[in-house]
Amino acid sequence: MSRQLLRELILPELGGEHLALLDDAARLPRLDGPIAFSTDSFVVSPPFFPGGDIGSLAVYGTVNDLAVNGARPRWLTLSLILEEGLPRSVLQCVLQSASSAAHQSGVEVVAGDTKVVPRGAADGLFINTAGIGELIEPLPPGSAHLQVGDELVISGPIGRHGMAVLAARENLASAPPLSDAAPLVAAAESLRLVLGHRIRAMRDATRGGVAAVLHEWAAACGHTLSVNEASLPVSPEVRGACEILGLDAIHVANEGTMLVAVEGGAGQSAVAALESTAQGKGAAIIGRVIRRALSPVLVERGLGPARPLDDPLGAPLPRIC
Numbered sequence: 394m395s396r397q398l399l400r401e402l403i404l405p406e407l408g409g410e411h412l413a414l415l416d417d418a419a420r421l422p423r424l425d426g427p428i429a430f431s432t433d434s435f436v437v438s439p440p441f442f443p444g445g446d447i448g449s450l451a452v453y454g455t456v457n458d459l460a461v462n463g464a465r466p467r468w469l470t471l472s473l474i475l476e477e478g479l480p481r482s483v484l485q486c487v488l489q490s491a492s493s494a495a496h497q498s499g500v501e502v503v504a505g506d507t508k509v510v511p512r513g514a515a516d517g518l519f520i521n522t523a524g525i526g527e528l529i530e531p532l533p534p535g536s537a538h539l540q541v542g543d544e545l546v547i548s549g550p551i552g553r554h555g556m557a558v559l560a561a562r563e564n565l566a567s568a569p570p571l572s573d574a575a576p577l578v579a580a581a582e583s584l585r586l587v588l589g590h591r592i593r594a595m596r597d598a599t600r601g602g603v604a605a606v607l608h609e610w611a612a613a614c615g616h617t618l619s620v621n622e623a624s625l626p627v628s629p630e631v632r633g634a635c636e637i638l639g640l641d642a643i644h645v646a647n648e649g650t651m652l653v654a655v656e657g658g659a660g661q662s663a664v665a666a667l668e669s670t671a672q673g674k675g676a677a678i679i680g681r682v683i684r685r686a687l688s689p690v691l692v693e694r695g696l697g698p699a700r701p702l703d704d705p706l707g708a709p710l711p712r713i714c
Contacts, residue, residue, distance in 0.1 A: 444572035464526025544660035552642035
């Protein structure tokens with residue numbers, strides 16, 4: 394039955410040159426330089442949401458982790474944990490979505506595994522992925538190298554993925570926000586070509602949203618990151634949903650939006666480079682790095698002095714990836 398599932402359902406969707414051999418390991422060509430390697434697991438509930446599903450999300454999530462680390466994604470593994478009784482049509486839809494996402498991202502699924510667990514042991518299906526990417530010079534030195542005067546750029550409107558999943562989970566709206574889940578490969582490549590060594594760091598703002606990235610970067614560099622709330626791009630749908638639920642979009646997860654730190658004066662060039670790609674529409678400069686203040690992250694909220702931005706605590710939106 395396992396062989397039948399592979400040959401009738403999985404290989405027609407994901408099978409490429411390496412996966413079709415059904416060996417215990419994929420034999421990959423040698424790369425000339427260093428590589429990046431990442432792994433992730435996806436348990437999103439519900440598995441289908443406005444703008445995507447667990448299949449495409451699994452591919453994009455791992456591809457983006459490689460891209461923001463300065464790598465060109467090359468190969469993925471994809472493993473399925475299926476609950477007994479999962480409809481075949483659901484699995485086929487997820488596999489088709491994962492295949493389309495891999496093609497769009499320019500990666501090949503080269504290995505995988507499938508396990509079936511008893512009814513009730515999993516919520517439909519879970520997916521684990523691992524990815525290998527080829528590191529491309531110049532590499533961003535990372536958040537520990539942020540300097541006073543550096544500018545902070547966001548690649549697009551924030552909070553869309555988390556609110557799309559929540560809207561689907563709770564049936565909140567007839568026209569819910571669409572998830573931003575998409576590959577950041579082209580956006581990262583455009584930044585690298587235009588800015589080169591002027592890029593300090595890149596990070597996809599997933600769990601904890603932009604706020605989590607800001608706090609991690611502030612801890613790494615020892616400076617304070619200051620953000621202008623009015624500069625944060627937020628779609629009307631996300632803004633409305635956040636107001637109803639008492640959430641702040643800066644804390645809500647994204648799956649196709651990244652935060653970029655660049656040298657002072659390079660912010661506008663970064664925005665232009667991002668806007669030349671599909672995932673960079675709505676890019677904006679949102680803040681800067683300043684000398685260490687009492688709070689690691691500050692937000693300028695209209696009138697009055699800048700206020701501390703709390704580090705995300707707990708999981709206001711669990712199982713969004």
